[in-house]
Amino acid sequence: MSEFRITGRAKLAGVIGHPVTHSLSPVLHNYWLARHGIDGAYVPLSVAPDAFVTAVKGLQVSGFRGANVTIPHKEAAFAIADEVDPMARIAGSVNTLVFREDGVIHGSSTDGFGYVANLESDGIDVAALASRGPALLLGAGGAARSIATSLLEKGFQVVFSNRTAGRAERLAMELDAAWRRYFPKGDAPRLSAIAWDMWEERLGDVALLVNTTSLGMQGGPAPDWTPKLGTASSHLVVSDIVYVPQETPFLKAAGEQGLTTSGGLGMLLHQARPGFRAWFGAETEVDEATVAYISAVLSNR
Known part of the structure; x- marks a missing residue:
């Protein structure tokens, strides 16, 4: 695994939830970032429901590439997205937001x-x-x-x-x-x-x-x-x-x-792949090393 490093050019993303302490997403994405040697970081973001829109807009103007969204914000994420994938539109919820360079917020549902x-x-x-x-x-x-x-x-x-x-x-x-x-x-x-x-x-x-x-x-x-x-x-x-x-x-x-x-x-690991690709520009795989790493984290919780 490459040595972890982060600079002022770091690509940034995170997971928005309330609470968010249970999420394994920061562990998983930062593991992949280090493994690929990508200058980036993925952070947990605890946001109350009444502050969701403000938080998303703040992340967008702060240079974040996007965010995962977990309970209780998936319907709010659907509402704030300017564009929504067909399957997310049918499901009526969004768990992945991508902030495009043209200012558009794209939403998708990667759970399925x-x-x-x-x-x-x-x-x-x-x-x-x-x-x-x-x-x-x-x-x-x-x-x-x-x-x-x-x-x-x-x-x-x-x-x-x-x-x-x-x-x-x-x-x-x-x-x-x-x-x-x-x-x-x-x-x-x-x-x-x-x-x-x-x-x-x-x-x-x-x-x-x-x-x-x-x-x-x-x-x-x-x-x-x-x-x-x-x-x-x-x-x-x-x-x-x-x-x-x-x-x-x-x-x-x-x-x-x-x-x-x-x-x-x-399912938890695979649903993270589309977001990682969109935010950090690299393909990932759920291989034995990834499963072993996350399993070890789970066993120590």
Whole structure:
């Protein structure tokens, strides 16, 4: 790894959140900066919701190249962007801002990209998987919205299930309407919702099962959460966006049943790549060294 250095010409970016102390993004981006020998820095920026617009404008005039945006600012980032990528427009949220030299703020949502890229890096043929059956997403929050948008783009039928049934139904209707507005002449998306107490019975028809909730997270309300997977078909792929622990009880149970699994850490790492390229002008890869470095950081937290 190259020796770290920063000068007055440094390329600057950061992550805006409230709170932001939990974010691994500064560790990851600064690791990549040092590894590529880039004169730059990526900093955590704790910004209260009522100061978000002021903070973004201040970063822009201060020479920052852009910023990641995390909870609770993703909808505000969508609103402040002058240009928004198609998938971010459908998802209705932005997690990556790029400040262009002409003054335009460009917004994109890279969570869905990171999710799909992680599946592919785990050796999963996403296109083939989409032909085998629908994706069942557990949860109806921002992560589910972004992941579903990218899965729709890949040709999946998407089914939502949430403990509050109305949220899953509303998300299905909202994404359907957004897709039709943006692609009025394209194929209509295939979106639906099922009750939380029924999704385990549907696994025989499902090709991809995704936990987008905090269930199974270390320190969360249900760290031992392990659903029943007995009705799953042998080709089911089980994934979890929780990455602490890296193997959740959910993934462990799926693996013991012989199912293909994909963990959440890779999504976190892959979603950072487009922003790094835009701000710092270099391609990165999520290789064994990167995963080992971030895993060591996580184990020491």
